[in-house]
Amino acid sequence: MSDGIGIANLPNQRHKIVAKRGAHFTIMVVGESGLGKTTLVNTLFSTELSPAKNYNRRHHKQLDKLTEVEIIKAELEEKQFKTKLTVIDTPGFGDYVNNRDSWAPIVDFIDDQHEAYMRQEQQPQRQDKIDLRVHACLYFIRPTGHTLKPLDIEIMKRLGTRVNLIPVIAKADTLTQNDLALFKQRIREVIKAQGIMIYQPLVEADDDQAAAEHARVLQEAMPFSIIGSTEDVTTADGRTIKGREYLWGIAEVENENHCDFRKLRSLLIRTHMLDLISTTEELHYENYRQGQMEVRKPGEQKPRKFENPKFKEEEEALRKRFTEQVKAEEARFRQWEQHLIQERDRLNKDLELAHSAIKALEAELDNLQAGYGRGTGRR
Numbered sequence: 029m030s031d032g033i034g035i036a037n038l039p040n041q042r043h044k045i046v047a048k049r050g051a052h053f054t055i056m057v058v059g060e061s062g063l064g065k066t067t068l069v070n071t072l073f074s075t076e077l078s079p080a081k082n083y084n085r086r087h088h089k090q091l092d093k094l095t096e097v098e099i100i101k102a103e104l105e106e107k108q109f110k111t112k113l114t115v116i117d118t119p120g121f122g123d124y125v126n127n128r129d130s131w132a133p134i135v136d137f138i139d140d141q142h143e144a145y146m147r148q149e150q151q152p153q154r155q156d157k158i159d160l161r162v163h164a165c166l167y168f169i170r171p172t173g174h175t176l177k178p179l180d181i182e183i184m185k186r187l188g189t190r191v192n193l194i195p196v197i198a199k200a201d202t203l204t205q206n207d208l209a210l211f212k213q214r215i216r217e218v219i220k221a222q223g224i225m226i227y228q229p230l231v232e233a234d235d236d237q238a239a240a241e242h243a244r245v246l247q248e249a250m251p252f253s254i255i256g257s258t259e260d261v262t263t264a265d266g267r268t269i270k271g272r273e274y275l276w277g278i279a280e281v282e283n284e285n286h287c288d289f290r291k292l293r294s295l296l297i298r299t300h301m302l303d304l305i306s307t308t309e310e311l312h313y314e315n316y317r318q319g320q321m322e323v324r325k326p327g328e329q330k331p332r333k334f335e336n337p338k339f340k341e342e343e344e345a346l347r348k349r350f351t352e353q354v355k356a357e358e359a360r361f362r363q364w365e366q367h368l369i370q371e372r373d374r375l376n377k378d379l380e381l382a383h384s385a386i387k388a389l390e391a392e393l394d395n396l397q398a399g400y401g402r403g404t405g406r407r
């Protein structure tokens with residue numbers, strides 16, 4: 029019996045290549061301001077990747093109505109395995125009274141990364157490409173206990189077709205276990221009914237039983253409930269853990285009964301990082317590339333759309349003001365025209381009166397002249 033040609037060893041080879049080169053992994057966090065995005069990133073990687081925000085400045089963001097995208101880069105190494113990590117933070121999302129187009133900069137950012145990568149691939153020199161394609165997008169849901177908001181649905185729909193979308197329920201410690209379970213169920217139903225595409229940890233036929241079971245558990249736990257904290261607290265039984273301390277007790281980040289933080293970390297870092305990278309390459313990037321190829325000639329620039337929501341709003345306001353001004357001027361003009369017509373009629377009437385007065389005077393004069401002639405003839 030031959031040993032075969034060694035193809036069976038390929039998965040190990042791939043693992044070795046990745047281990048040698050290190051993985052390049054990009055995560056994006058999206059969600060309303062103050063939902064704990066920065067805290068979760070720091071909790072996930074057990075380090076202060078992203079500096080805590082200055083909350084006194086929060087109201088300043090209201091003034092410039094743009095969602096800014098912040099890029100944090102870090103190189104993590106564990107047991108000689110290097111990961112180049114990029115975190116794309118989108119602070120301030122959904123802060124404004126009018127959130128209609130607040131998703132646009134986020135969606136544009138994702139598309140722009142696919143575009144930049146595609147253009148680099150078309151160059152003769154293709155090594156050392158700069159690659160900021162997003163491999164996993166964590167969408168933070170406010171723990172209202174009700175259901176998804178229309179804005180959540182709109183954004184998640186757009187994200188789901190572009191990236192591996194992973195919905196998470198923020199600040200799970202603010203809901204009771206029952207409310208949390210109900211909330212999760214409602215969110216799952218909305219996701220299904222609205223046809224929102226979310227990342228599904230793949231259960232492969234040839235996975236060993238434990239891996240298949242793990243993937244199934246992850247699938248069933250979505251959307252992951254999470255608690256973020258970088259603070260060490262001591263439990264009643266003397267353990268020092270990451271958690272949030274309350275009068276009623278401690279909400280533990282890594283306790284499976286309190287939240288799904290461990291499941292999320294496992295999916296992102298331990299078990300599905302390579303799957304997230306390859307689905308981005310094979311599904312999302314490929315979809316983008318094909319879509320663009322259908323509408324553009326090779327090498328043609330992407331038409332730049334000036335769809336900055338801020339400019340769009342300003343343009344609309346200007347257009348409205350212009351139309352209102354034109355309308356007001358038209359009304360003023362019509363009033364003036366009416367006034368002129370009335371004045372003309374009045375003058376015409378005066379003229380007619382004057383005419384008839386002249387005619388009457390002429391007739392009177394004729395009569396007088398005739399009477400005078402007859403009088404002189406008799407004498």
Ligand SMILES: Nc1nc2c(ncn2[C@@H]2O[C@H](COP(=O)(O)OP(=O)(O)OP(=O)(O)O)[C@@H](O)[C@H]2O)c(=O)[nH]1
Pocket residue numbers: 059060061062063064065066067068080081118119120121198199200201202254255256257272
């Ligand atoms: N109860 C609770 N509070 C949290 C949790 N995670 C973060 N916080 C708190 O929420 C506040 C906001 O946290 P951030 O991590 O700065 O929120 P963010 O989403 O990054 O905010 P922006 O950058 O403004 O968009 C801080 O006071 C955190 O301590 C959590 O899981 N539960």
